[in-house]
Structures are given as C-alpha cells and as structure tokens.
Amino acid sequence: MxxxxxxxxxxxxxxxxxxxxxxxxxxxxxxxxxxxxxxxxxxxxxxxxxxxxxxxxxxxxxxxxxxxxxxxxxxxxxxxxxxxxxxxxxxxxxxxxxxxxxxxxxxxxxxxxxxxxxxxxxxxxxxxxxxxxxxxxxxxxxxxxxxxxxxxxxxxxxxRNRLDVQAEMMATIQAHETLAAEQAHLIERLSAQPASSDLSMIAHEIAQPLSAASNYIVVVQRALEGLGGAEGLIELSQARVEIDRCSQIVSRMRRLLQSGEINAEFATVRLLFEDALRMVLAARPDAGSVVSLDIGEGVGDILGDRIQLVQVIANLLRNSIEATQGAADPVITMRARGAGDWIEIAVEDNGRGFVSGILPEPGISTTGGSGVGLSVVKRILAAHDSEMVLDPSAERGARISFRLMRREALIGEEPASSARSGEPAALKQD
CATH class of the missing domain: 3.30.450.40 (GAF domain)
Incomplete structure (x- = not known):
C-alpha cells in the first residue's frame, strides 16, 4: 500500500x-x-x-x-x-x-x-x-x-484557466494593436490635412476607449506574472468591450459626419452613466472617489445612439475631472432628472469653471487639451436634436446639461416603432 x-x-x-x-x-x-x-x-x-x-x-x-x-x-x-x-x-x-x-x-x-x-x-x-x-x-x-x-x-x-486567460489576452492584444495602428493612420492623415476637423473628431474619440483597453490589458499582464485568475478574464472581457466600442465609434462617427444620421435605439440612462464612468475610470482610476451618480425617480430609457451618447457623457466627465484637478475637495455629479417628455442629463463639478461664463468655441480648450472633445459633444447632440447648456447660475464650477426624449413620450407613436422592435431608427441632423 x-x-x-x-x-x-x-x-x-x-x-x-x-x-x-x-x-x-x-x-x-x-x-x-x-x-x-x-x-x-x-x-x-x-x-x-x-x-x-x-x-x-x-x-x-x-x-x-x-x-x-x-x-x-x-x-x-x-x-x-x-x-x-x-x-x-x-x-x-x-x-x-x-x-x-x-x-x-x-x-x-x-x-x-x-x-x-x-x-x-x-x-x-x-x-x-x-x-x-x-x-x-x-x-x-x-x-x-x-x-x-x-x-x-x-x-x-x-x-485550464491560465491557458484561457493567455489565449484571450493574445486575441485582445492583437485586436488592440490593429486598432492602435488604425488610430495612428488617422492621426497621420490628420497631420497631412490640418483643416480636417472630421478626422480630428474620429481620432479623438478612438483614443478614449483604446486608452481604457490598454489599462485593462496591463492589469492582466501583471496578473499573469503569477498563474492568472478568473479576474483576469473579467479584465480582458472589459478590454474587448472597449476595443469593440472603438470599431463602433468609427463606423457611427463616419455615418454621422457623412449623412448626419445616428443609430437610434432605446437606452437606459443608468447604463449610459455606468458605461461612461467605467471607460473614464479605466484610464483615471484615481477619480473614482470624487464621482457620484444621482438619478431621479422614474428616469428610465431615452431614444438615441447608445455608443455616441456614452462618448458625450464620457467627454463631459473627463473635462470635469480635469477641471477639478487641484481642488481642495473635488466633487463631480452625473445627474439625470425627468422633465415632461424629456430627460435632462447633466454633469456638474466644483472645479474652476468657465471664466467667461460661456462654452468655448470648437477647437478651444479650457483644460489644456485639444478642444476637440466639446466639438464632438456638440456634433453628436445636434444629431439628437439637442444641445449643451451651461448653467450660468452655478456659483462655482460648471454644470453642463442636455435633454433627450424619454421612452414614455414615444410609445404608441410611429417614429419609435422601429426602435421598439429592435430595429435601428434614423435621426438626422438638421
């Protein structure tokens, strides 16, 4: 024995x-x-x-x-x-x-x-x-x-888990490198055509989820210095989400720039907030402690392009994070309230605000960036028949809001029928 x-x-x-x-x-x-x-x-x-x-x-x-x-x-x-x-x-x-x-x-x-x-x-x-x-x-x-x-x-x-994590990581890195090359190509084209604001918008928006994906991949690479773990697959899954978001941004931004149309669908406001916050925090995890969500009772779904609206909120959130750098007690709130047939979405902060009391012109930055972010926001919101509003009554910081049609206001009306059935409706920029 x-x-x-x-x-x-x-x-x-x-x-x-x-x-x-x-x-x-x-x-x-x-x-x-x-x-x-x-x-x-x-x-x-x-x-x-x-x-x-x-x-x-x-x-x-x-x-x-x-x-x-x-x-x-x-x-x-x-x-x-x-x-x-x-x-x-x-x-x-x-x-x-x-x-x-x-x-x-x-x-x-x-x-x-x-x-x-x-x-x-x-x-x-x-x-x-x-x-x-x-x-x-x-x-x-x-x-x-x-x-x-x-x-x-x-x-x-x-x-088996180690092999699964490694295989997923290699596939994710390959997809990431392919999109990074596409981004570099766009930036190269942008350099050759200084007046092309359209290329600038696409390159700017691709950079955001690519940055998030890169951070997820780095976390997994560090974890694999050991035997890896189930959390590695979760991080890689998030990286693949952001990489897929890049592809969708490119196709939808091109459609918006070429025809002024967006892919309309019903999207839940809370999920829009959470997706935008997740993407921003992947690149700026230190900001998580200063950002809060405030969603009013009855706020549910809106009609719009989910991918592009996440970009809008992420851009506003990123600007608020930059604006509150150095503040003694930084506070940022992503807020949503019902207002009749509309839902008002706002990003508020107690940062340095806008000295002039008005939003900057496209291409002008107040945070040290390129100024492309707010241009993207304006373009996308215009296609949604909406616009950014800067609250002039804010005593400190800034409050930027916009309105979107709520689901309840569209139920039973012809324009929403295709979206309700799961087929994308088209909204066109005037």
Missing part, C-alpha cells in the same frame, strides 16, 4: 508539472489520461466545458467510439452525472452502475461503465467545466484513488 501511495504521489507531481507548463488544453488532458489509465485502471474519460448557454459541451474524451462521443456531445446542467456535478459544483461517485436503473447514470451505463468519478473544474468562483474518469470493470475506486483524481482535477482547473 505504501509503495502504491508513493507511486501515486510521484505520478501526481509529474502530471502537475506537465499541466502547469502545457500550451494546449486538449493535449494536456490527453497526457493526463495516458499517464493515469494504467495505474488506476481507467478506461474512459469525459472532459466537459461550460458553453455559456446553460449547458456543457464535450471538449475531450478517451476510450470512446465515435457513436458514444456523439451521444455525449452536449449536456444540460443537471443532465447525467457530469451535468449534476456542474449544477451542484460537487464531486460525484457513481458505483454499481451496470446494475442500476437510476436515470442519472443512464448515459455512462450505455457506455458500459460500472464506476465513474466526476469532479467539477472550478477556479476561484468560476465553473470551468467537469472532468470524469470511468471503469468498465466492477472494481470501485478507493478513497486514495478518489483523492488523487480530485487533486489532479484541481491542477487541471488552474492550468
């Missing part, structure tokens, strides 16, 4: 080292199966991954016929042994399967297994999938063997 335990410990160490250095997840599991099948008399393995639609897809297997593989291609949570393990996030041992009539074991019984041990693959709070091993012989797994398999599965979860 001691000799076998020693062999299992040595085998565990060898497999763990191999898995943690693996570059291909399928080869990693196949290697594990080949190494343990003889020592543990294993005939079959099933490796499932969560597919994102409430089920499991078969990622890899061993010891099965093509027909058996096809039979187990996908499982719902709670279906068969692996589905139950995924649902409950607890290991499961099925024994005397061939003599059983339990519906849960029907699938592995059809494969000819008499004992089956399945373990959930969990990293942190994230369920990655399941990994199960089966025997056709009527020989139950011992406690030592079960402990060995479950320990091995914990290593698989760590290795």
């Amino acid at each position: 001691e000799q076998r335990n020693s062999r299992l410990l040595q085998l565990l160490a060898e497999c763990a080292a191999k898995m943690l250095a693996a570059s291909d997840p399928r080869q990693m599991i196949d290697y594990l199966f080949d190494r343990v099948r003889e020592e543990l008399s294993i005939d079959v393995y099933f490796h499932y991954l969560v597919d994102g639609t409430g089920g499991l897809r078969l990622e890899g297997s061993g010891g099965l016929t093509p027909e058996q593989i096809e039979l187990g291609r996908r499982l719902e949570f709670g279906q068969a042994v692996c589905g139950v393990v995924a649902r409950d996030r607890e290991p499961c041992l099925a024994e005397n399967v061939l003599a059983s009539t339990d519906p849960m074991t029907a699938f592995i019984r059809a494969v000819g297994l008499d004992s089956y041990a399945c373990t959930p693959l969990i990293h942190g709070e994230t369920l990655i999938g399941t990994l199960g091993f089966g025997r056709r012989a009527a020989v139950p797994f011992t406690d030592v063997e079960l402990q060995f398999l479950r320990t091995m599965c914990s290593y698989v979860a760590v290795a």
Whole structure:
C-alpha cells in the first residue's frame, strides 16, 4: 500500500508539472489520461466545458467510439452525472452502475461503465467545466484513488484557466494593436490635412476607449506574472468591450459626419452613466472617489445612439475631472432628472469653471487639451436634436446639461416603432 501511495504521489507531481507548463488544453488532458489509465485502471474519460448557454459541451474524451462521443456531445446542467456535478459544483461517485436503473447514470451505463468519478473544474468562483474518469470493470475506486483524481482535477482547473486567460489576452492584444495602428493612420492623415476637423473628431474619440483597453490589458499582464485568475478574464472581457466600442465609434462617427444620421435605439440612462464612468475610470482610476451618480425617480430609457451618447457623457466627465484637478475637495455629479417628455442629463463639478461664463468655441480648450472633445459633444447632440447648456447660475464650477426624449413620450407613436422592435431608427441632423 505504501509503495502504491508513493507511486501515486510521484505520478501526481509529474502530471502537475506537465499541466502547469502545457500550451494546449486538449493535449494536456490527453497526457493526463495516458499517464493515469494504467495505474488506476481507467478506461474512459469525459472532459466537459461550460458553453455559456446553460449547458456543457464535450471538449475531450478517451476510450470512446465515435457513436458514444456523439451521444455525449452536449449536456444540460443537471443532465447525467457530469451535468449534476456542474449544477451542484460537487464531486460525484457513481458505483454499481451496470446494475442500476437510476436515470442519472443512464448515459455512462450505455457506455458500459460500472464506476465513474466526476469532479467539477472550478477556479476561484468560476465553473470551468467537469472532468470524469470511468471503469468498465466492477472494481470501485478507493478513497486514495478518489483523492488523487480530485487533486489532479484541481491542477487541471488552474492550468485550464491560465491557458484561457493567455489565449484571450493574445486575441485582445492583437485586436488592440490593429486598432492602435488604425488610430495612428488617422492621426497621420490628420497631420497631412490640418483643416480636417472630421478626422480630428474620429481620432479623438478612438483614443478614449483604446486608452481604457490598454489599462485593462496591463492589469492582466501583471496578473499573469503569477498563474492568472478568473479576474483576469473579467479584465480582458472589459478590454474587448472597449476595443469593440472603438470599431463602433468609427463606423457611427463616419455615418454621422457623412449623412448626419445616428443609430437610434432605446437606452437606459443608468447604463449610459455606468458605461461612461467605467471607460473614464479605466484610464483615471484615481477619480473614482470624487464621482457620484444621482438619478431621479422614474428616469428610465431615452431614444438615441447608445455608443455616441456614452462618448458625450464620457467627454463631459473627463473635462470635469480635469477641471477639478487641484481642488481642495473635488466633487463631480452625473445627474439625470425627468422633465415632461424629456430627460435632462447633466454633469456638474466644483472645479474652476468657465471664466467667461460661456462654452468655448470648437477647437478651444479650457483644460489644456485639444478642444476637440466639446466639438464632438456638440456634433453628436445636434444629431439628437439637442444641445449643451451651461448653467450660468452655478456659483462655482460648471454644470453642463442636455435633454433627450424619454421612452414614455414615444410609445404608441410611429417614429419609435422601429426602435421598439429592435430595429435601428434614423435621426438626422438638421
């Protein structure tokens, strides 16, 4: 017994080292199966991954016929042994399967297994999938063997998460580099055409989400100095969101500049605020403590271009952050209030304000920037039949607001019908 335990410990160490250095997840599991099948008399393995639609897809297997593989291609949570393990996030041992009539074991019984041990693959709070091993012989797994398999599965979860994070990071970095090259090309064109305010607007707006994406990627790269973690995938997901936002900004800004039209849809004000705040804080995390949201009762959806309205709010928020630099007690509020058929959205701060009491002309900056941001805001709001309003009554700082039509005012009217059905409506700039 001691000799076998020693062999299992040595085998565990060898497999763990191999898995943690693996570059291909399928080869990693196949290697594990080949190494343990003889020592543990294993005939079959099933490796499932969560597919994102409430089920499991078969990622890899061993010891099965093509027909058996096809039979187990996908499982719902709670279906068969692996589905139950995924649902409950607890290991499961099925024994005397061939003599059983339990519906849960029907699938592995059809494969000819008499004992089956399945373990959930969990990293942190994230369920990655399941990994199960089966025997056709009527020989139950011992406690030592079960402990060995479950320990091995914990290593698989760590290795699998690392590979997933690395793959996602490489795809994200590649997409980021492609968009960065596009941005550089736009800036080059802008330098060659100094009078092109349209190119200036596009380049300016691309820079914002690209900056956010860059910061998310840096966080993940630092995390991967260790083994990575589920939080790395979250950060990469945010980076991909910002990169996708870049692509949408380019296409929608071009449409706006060429035809004056926007993609109109119903958008929730709170989500607009949260998206804008998330994008700005990715580049300026230190500003999070000074920004607050104040959304009035009954403020819900407005009609407008969600992507471009997030840009509007982000630009105003960024200007407020710049304006409050050096303030003793900086305060910035993103506010929304209902006003009849309209919703008023405002960004307020207690910064240095506008000395002249009026908004600067396009291309003129009061914060040390290029002055393009407010030009973008004016252009987008004009396409929404709206405009920026600077509150002259503010005793200190600045309050810039604009109004958009609320959803309730449009229900039952023809102009909103296409937007309600999920098809984009077109608003055109006069």
